Amino acid sequence: xxxxxxxxxxxxxxxxxxxxxxxxxxxxxxxxxxxxxxxxxxxxxxxxxxxxxxxxxxxxxxxxxxxxxxxxxxxxxxxxxxxxxxxxxxxxxxxxxxxxxxxxxxxxxxxxxxxxxxxxxxxxxxxxxxxxxxxxxxxxxxxxxxxxxxxxxxxxxxxxxxxxxxxxxxxxxxxxxxxxxxxxxxxxxxxxxxxxxxxxxxxxxxxxxxxxxxxxxxxxxxxxxxxxxxxxxxxxxxxxxxxxxxxxxxxxxxxxxxxxxxxxxxxxxxxxxxxxxxxxxxxxxxxxxxxxxxxxxxxxxxxxxxxxxxxxxxxxxxxxxxxxxxxxxxxxxx
Amino acid sequence: xxxxxxxxxxxxxxxxxxxxxxxxxxxxxxxxxxxxxxxxxxxxxxxxxxxxxxxxxxxxxxxxxxxxxxxxxxxxxxxxxxxxxxxxxxxxxxxxxxxxxxxxxxxxxxxxxxxxxxxxxxxxxxxxxxxxxxxxxxxxxxxxxxxxxxxxxxxxxxxxxxxxxxxxxxxxxxxxxxxxxxxxxxxxxxxxxxxxxxxxxxxxxxxxxxxxxxxxxxxxxxxxxxxxxxxxxxxxxxxxxxxxxxxxxxxxxxxxxxx
Numbered sequence: 001x002x003x004x005x006x007x008x009x010x011x012x013x014x015x016x017x018x019x020x021x022x023x024x025x026x027x028x029x030x031x032x033x034x035x036x037x038x039x040x041x042x043x044x045x046x047x048x049x050x051x052x053x054x055x056x057x058x059x060x061x062x063x064x065x066x067x068x069x070x071x072x073x074x075x076x077x078x079x080x081x082x083x084x085x086x087x088x089x090x091x092x093x094x095x096x097x098x099x100x101x102x103x104x105x106x107x108x109x110x111x112x113x114x115x116x117x118x119x120x121x122x123x124x125x126x127x128x129x130x131x132x133x134x135x136x137x138x139x140x141x142x143x144x145x146x147x148x149x150x151x152x153x154x155x156x157x158x159x160x161x162x163x164x165x166x167x168x169x170x171x172x173x174x175x176x177x178x179x180x181x182x183x184x185x186x187x188x189x190x191x192x193x194x195x196x197x198x199x200x201x202x203x204x205x206x207x208x209x210x211x212x213x214x215x216x217x218x219x220x221x222x223x224x225x226x227x228x229x230x231x232x233x234x235x236x237x238x239x240x241x242x243x244x245x246x247x248x249x250x251x252x253x254x255x256x257x258x259x260x261x262x263x264x265x266x267x268x269x270x271x272x273x274x275x276x277x278x279x280x281x282x283x284x285x286x287x288x289x290x291x292x293x294x295x296x297x298x299x300x301x302x303x304x305x306x307x308x309x310x311x312x313x314x315x316x317x318x319x320x321x322x323x324x325x326x327x328x329x330x331x332x333x334x
Numbered sequence: 335x336x337x338x339x340x341x342x343x344x345x346x347x348x349x350x351x352x353x354x355x356x357x358x359x360x361x362x363x364x365x366x367x368x369x370x371x372x373x374x375x376x377x378x379x380x381x382x383x384x385x386x387x388x389x390x391x392x393x394x395x396x397x398x399x400x401x402x403x404x405x406x407x408x409x410x411x412x413x414x415x416x417x418x419x420x421x422x423x424x425x426x427x428x429x430x431x432x433x434x435x436x437x438x439x440x441x442x443x444x445x446x447x448x449x450x451x452x453x454x455x456x457x458x459x460x461x462x463x464x465x466x467x468x469x470x471x472x473x474x475x476x477x478x479x480x481x482x483x484x485x486x487x488x489x490x491x492x493x494x495x496x497x498x499x500x501x502x503x504x505x506x507x508x509x510x511x512x513x514x515x516x517x518x519x520x521x522x523x524x525x526x527x528x529x530x531x532x533x534x535x536x537x538x539x540x541x542x543x544x545x546x547x548x549x550x551x552x553x554x555x556x557x558x559x560x561x562x563x564x565x566x567x568x569x570x571x572x573x574x575x576x577x578x579x580x581x582x583x584x585x586x587x588x589x590x591x592x593x
C-alpha cells in the first residue's frame with residue numbers, strides 16, 4: 001500500500017472512530033432515552049475546545065508573537081486532557097439539561113436545543129477572547145508523540161492514533177453497553193415510550209433522563225476531543241447545527257437503540273456519504289454542487305428510512321430472558 | 335358476592351380536593367375515602383372529574399387545593415414516582431403500554447427500587463443486579479401465568495390487542511406489590527369476554543386483600559365489583575353507597591340522565 005493511501009485509510013479509520021463515539025452518545029440520548037438533542041454537536045465542540053486549550057498551553061499575547069487568544073490554556077498530558085473534556089461535556093450537559101429537561105416535552109425540547117446550538121456558535125464566534133472567535137484554534141499539538149517516540153504527522157503516528165481511537169471506542173462501548181443492557185437502559189426505553197406511565201411505575205423521569213443526557217454529553221465531548229487532537233484545529237464552522245443532523249442520520253439509518261446498528265450508521269452516513277462524492281465524476285461546470293448533493297442525499301435517505309423503515313437497518317434488539325432449567329425447578333431426580 | 339366495608343382507618347382519604355383549569359373547575363371540593371380491602375367505585379357522567387381526581391391522587395396532576403392522605407400520611411402534591419414507590423400504582427384511561435418493550439419488560443418496569451436502575455448500579459454490571467433481576471423475572475412470569483398471558487411474554491406490547499394491553503397495565507401495576515391500585519376505566523374498549531375475565535381477576539385480587547379505587551362507566555361491572563360506590567358530578571361528590579342504594583336516589587339518576 002502506498003504511503004499516501006495509508007495516510008488516507010488511517011485518517012478515515014480515525015474519523016470513523018470519532019463518529020462511532022459521537023453516534024453512541026447521541027443514540028443513548030435519542031435512540032434509548034428519546035431525548036431529541038438537536039444541539040448534540042455543541043457538546044462535541046465543548047470537548048474539542050477543552051482538549052485544545054488544555055493541550056495548547058497558556059495563550060501567548062499578540063505582543064509576544066501569539067496569534068490566537070483563548071481562555072484556560074494549559075499543558076495537560078493526553079489522558080488528562082481527554083478526561084477534562086469529558087468532564088466539561090458532562091457539566092455543560094448538566095446545566096443545559098437542568099434547564100431544558102425539567103419541563104419541556106419532546107418537540108419543544110428539540111426546538112430549544114436547536115436554538116441553544118445556534119446561540120453557542122454565535123457566542124463563540126463573537127467573543128474573540130473565548131476560543132479565538134471565527135478563526136478558531138489551530139496548531140493543537142498531537143498527543144503522546146514523545147511517549148511513543150513517533151514524529152508528529154508521520155504515517156506511523158497516524159496508525160498509532162487510529163489504534164488509540166480504537167481503544168477509546170472500546171472503553172466508551174463498555175460504558176454504553178453496561179447502561180443499555182441494564183435495568184437502567186430498560187427504564188430509559190420505557191420513558192422514551194411513555195413518560196407518564198414510567199413515572200407511574202416509580203421511575204424518576206427527570207433524573208433518569210438527566211443521566212442519559214449527561215453521559216451522552218460526556219461521550220460527545222470525548223469524540224470532539226479525539227477529533228481535535230488529531231486534526232489539530234477547531235473553529236465554529238466545524239460545529240454548525242447541521243452537523244448534528246449528519247450524526248442523527250447515522251443513528252436513524254443504522255438503527256436507533258441498537259449500538260451495533262448505530263456503528264454501521266456511523267460508517268454509512270458520516271464516513272461513506274461524506275467521502276463517496278470524492279470519487280464521483282465532477283459535474284461539468286458546477287464543481288460547487290458536490291457539497292449540497294451530500295446534504296441532499298443524507299437528508300433524502302433519512303426521510304426514506306423514517307418513512308419506510310423507521311427502526312433502521314439494525315432494529316433495536318428484542319430482549320429475551322432465559323428460563324431456568326426445568327429439571328432444577330421441579331427438584332426431581334436428575 | 336360483594337365484600338362489606340372493612341373496619342379500620344381508611345387507606346386513602348381525600349379532603350376538599352380541587353383542580354381548576356382556567357375558570358373551569360374539573361374537581362371542585364371532592365372529599366371521599368377508600369377503606370382497605372374494598373374495590374371502591376368512582377362513577378359519574380362525563381366531565382364529572384373522575385379521571386382528574388385519579389390523576390391527583392396518583393401524583394400526575396397537581397391539585398389546586400385540598401388534602402390527600404395515603405396510609406395516614408399527607409401526600410398532597412407528591413410526584414407520581416414517589417406515590418408509586420409508596421405503594422400506590424395505577425392504570426390509565428388510554429392504554430399506556432411501553433410499546434417497544436416486550437410484555438415481560440413492561441412488567442419488569444413496574445418493579446420499583448431496582449439495583450441496576452442507578453448509573454452506578456448499571457456500570458457495576460450484571461453481577462450487581464442479576465440476582466434481583468432473576469427474582470423479578472420470576473415474579474413477572476407468575477403474574478403472566480395468573481393472567482393467562484404467558485405466551486405473549488416476548489411480544490412487543492405495542493402489538494397487543496386493546497384488551498391485552500389493559501391486562502399488561504394491570505400486571506405492571508401489580509409488580510410493585512401495591513397497597514392501593516387505581517384503575518381508570520380498566521374495561522374501556524375491551525371486548526365483553528375479556529372484560530368479564532378482567533372483572534374476575536379484579537375480584538381475585540380483592541379477595542387476596544388488595545384495595546382498589548376504580549373509575550368505570552359500565553354499571554354492570556360496577557354492580558358486580560364495587561362496594562361502596564362514590565358518585566361524582568360536576569367536580570363534587572354527589573352520593574356514596576351501594577349500587578342498590580344509589581339506584582334509589584333521585585339526584586343520582588338525574589345526574590346521570592341530565593349530565
